[in-house]
Amino acid sequence: MSRESNNFEILSAYLDGELSPKENEELEAKIKSSLELQKKLEDLKKIKKLTSDSFKPLSPSPFFETRLFAAIDSKKSWYKRILKWSPAIGLGLAAAILMVVLKFSPQVFENLIEEQKSNIAGFYKENLQPLMYTADLNNEDIFNFAMYKKLPLDKEDKQFIHLGEDKAGKEFFEIKSETPKQPENNFEKFVVALELNEIQKDQIDSIINQYAVELENQILVNNDNTLALNSNLWNYQKAIQTDLLAFAETSNKQKFHKFVPTTVSISSRPQVVNNVQKVRTTKHKGYIVLTPDSIFSDDIDYDPIKLQLITMKEKEAELEKRNQKLLTETERLKEIQFHIKYDSSWKKLHDSKSWSKNFNITFDTNRCKVEISEFDFPEIYFPDHDSLMRAIDSVAMNFRLYSKFIPKIEYFDNKIKIEIESDSTNSYEFDYYEFNLDSLVKAEGELIDSLHMYNWHNFNFFSDSLVLKSLPKLKNYLRYYDGAEEFREQMKELSKEMRKFREEMSEWKNEFRKEWDHNKDEDNQR
Amino acid sequence: MNSNSKNEKLNQPQILKLDDDFSLIKRFIDGDDSTFRLLVQRHQEKVRNIIYLTLSQSDVVDDLAQEVFITVHKNLKNFRFESQFTTWLYRITVNKCKDYLRKKNVRKIFVPIKEADEKPEYTSSTETDDITKIVKEAIAKLPYKLRIPLLLKDIEGFSYQEIAETINCEMGTVKSRIFRAREGLKKILQPIESELM
Structure with missing residues (x-):
């Protein structure tokens, strides 16, 4: 680069204000003394001005920002997409891991489910107490259990449990509602009917008391509406029944x-006692546990009260104190209110089909029936029990008929009156002309929607046990209620009349039109 | 007294505003994506103008500016705070323009001469009498390496230092190129010098 060119370059930088003060000073001195530099500076200034003036800033682009961020979003979308699908990728990975795990140890889930089951089972099994305390069972209750296979679940006898076996011999139990009734005093009637002397009365009392203690741990309940039935309960019922009848015969x-038909004999009492003893001595931990949201079978090792009693015996010094404590505890236990609400939560249980395949629950407004298809019931062999059972069932039925008051039925022109002595809840009047289904149902102690009743009668789909209970009476009376036939006849008549009226109207209309047309023609002619 | 207080003021550490470039970048790095929009709003016009000046074409300005900011967005998390954000931003802008021109020149080899020999839009014949357009035409004729420093200086008002950083060369080179650009421009405009000056 020539010296001249270098000077001009500095001149250009001078013009741009890029020289140091010292350089500025030196250059300005040179410019003053050089016309060439002065001219060059002028040229450069003109060029600089031309350049500076040549461009005006671009007008802003209103959509630049929008486009830019859309582009940025689309650019990073590949990884956004991955992020968006990351849960799915995670799930996929988890599924792959699960597949691998299950391939090599397929029992992982079963173990997990079992663990959860045992947790739930543990929750419901907590605080289970003998039914004796909650329902305050007495001799009458035990006797009714033996004869009619039913036990109250609460003190007020609002609900009871009913044991049974179907035709195929499979056990089931039902929980039913029962309106508070006057005590039947079946046990007392049994004692009176047999004309037992005082010693025999004591003996039968003692037998029942013994069973009462034995039954203590067979049915457990708690405040979480859990009901646990020991698998030996069905055997106990047979045992008590057989034992009581054998005693009666003796x-x-x-x-x-x-x-009892004379052909039936339960005279081999020692054998019965022997087998009953087997029922008592065989310990069964297997319980069927019915909870508001599940039904399962599980082992429950329940014997706390007995253990406590043994401890008390061993420590006689503390007897009084402990006894007091036990009494308080017993009183507290008696306070437990037990009531199964099978109109709500158990209904869900039925709908969800979540119960074990071993149990089948049928359900309506009056009862909850649990059929037990597969369960390890302890088998105690009673000699000739099958034939005996049939006789015993008839005994139970006969005894009930024998002991029950026969209702007095009076027929009137417009009503029927059924009166049961000393039992006003089962006595009622039924007026043919002032039919009120609810009153009929009320007679059974329960209020059922009358529409359901009517539907049930017509379409036979509402098979509610409470309704079935009323069926025999209803069949007799519903003919007075069903006016459908008469109504249909009336409608037919009305329909005929309407058709006739329509025809007449049509004729009249035609005549009127003819006359109108005729008049019109005459007017035109004029 | 006055001078003392002035010195005190100068000696005080510079307090960064919450919305200066560095603060915004830090917030962006910390995960606040919204600050990027602020950076774009602040610098988009400068970037667009540099592209326009560099390429003398307005139709590609937005596309290239978009590419510039996408590149910035992609790399901003690796920004090292060693230079001004603008220096980095303008360097990216200039490089994008260079890339564009390089691709365009490659394309020129393969397209018919008439199409490839496109003139800058401001050189339309209807506007030849307009001094501004004549000057623009003249600037457009300058070689790229001279044109960019000249325009960054005279239009955008960059310092030689900033230009050197932007186009990644020595300050002396910038000084020389700007002078040479002016010399070249004078030669191009010489035929109509009397009208212009």
Whole structure:
């Protein structure tokens, strides 16, 4: 680069204000003394001005920002997409891991489910107490359990449990509602019917008391509406029934055959006692546990009260104190209110089909029936029990008929009156002309929607046990209620009349039109 | 007294405003994506103008500016705070323009001469009498390496230092190129010098 060119370059930088003060000073001195530099500076200034003036800033682009961020979003979308699908990728990975795990140890889930089941089972099994405390069972209750296979679940006898076996011999149990009724005093009637003397009365009392203690741990309940039935309960029922009848036969054979066919004999009492003993001595931890949201079978090792009693015996010094404590505890236990609400939560249980395949629950407004298809019931062999059971069932039925008051039925022109002595809840009047289904149902102690009743009658789909209970009476009376036939006849008549009226109207209309046309023609002619 | 207080003021550490470029970048790095929009709003016009000046074409300005900011967005998390954000931004802008021109020149080899020999839009014949357009035409004829420093200086008002950083060369080179650009421009405009000056 020539010296001249270098000077001009500095001149250009001078013009741009890029020289140091010292350089500025030196250059300015040179410019003053050089016309060439002065001219060059002028040229450069003109060029600089031309350049500076040549461009005006671009007008802003209103959509630049929008486009830019859309582009940025689309640029990073590949990884955004991955992020968006990351849960799915995670799930996919988890599924792959699960597949691998399950391939090599397929029992992982089963173990997990079992663990959860045992947790739930543990929750419901907590605080289970003998039914004796909650329902305050007495001799009458035990006797009814033996004869009619039913036990109350609460003190007010609002609900009871009913054991049974179907035709195929499979066990089931039902929980039913029962309106508070006057005590039937079946046990007392049984004692009176047999004309037992004082010693025999004591004996039968003692037998029942023994069973009461035995039954204590067979049915457990708690505040979480859990009901646990021991698998041996069905055997206990048979045992108590057989034992009581065998005792009755031994005590007073003549009176016994007032309600048992003479062909039936339960005379081999030692054998019965022997087998009953087997029922008592065989310990079964297997319980069927019915909870508001599940039904399962599980082992429950329940014997706390007995253990406590043994401890008390061993420590006689503390007896009084402990006894007091036990009494308080017993009182507290008696306070437990037990009531199964099978109109709500158990309904869900039925709908969800979540119960074990071993149990089948049928359900309506009056009962909850649990059929047990597969369960390890302890088998105690009672000799000739099958034939005996049929006789015993008839005994139970006969005894009930024998002991029950026969209702007094009076027929009137417009009503029927059924009166049961000393039982106003089961006595009622039924007026043919002022039919009120609810009153009929009320007679059974329960209020059922009358529409349901009517639907049930017509379409036979509402198979509610409470309704079925009313069926025999309803069948007799519903003919007075069903006016459908008469109504249909009336409608037919009305329909005929309407058709006739329509025809007449049509004729009249035609005549009117003819006349109108005729008049019109005449007017035109004029 | 006055001079003392002035010195005190100068000696005080510079307090960064919450919305200066560095603060915005830090917030962006910390995960606040919204600050990028602020950076774009602040610098988009400068970037667009540099592209326009560099390429003398307005139709590609927005596309290239978009590419510039996408590149910035992609790399901003790796920004090292060693230079001004603008220096980095303008360097990216100039490089994008260079890339564009390089691709365009490659394309020129393969397209018919008439199409490839496109003139800058401001050189339309209807506007030849307009001094501004004549000057623009003259600037457009300058070689790229001279044109960019000249325009960054005279239009955008960059310092030689900033230009050197932007186009990644020595300050002396910038000084020389700007002078040479002016010399070249004078030669191009010489035929109509009397009208212009």
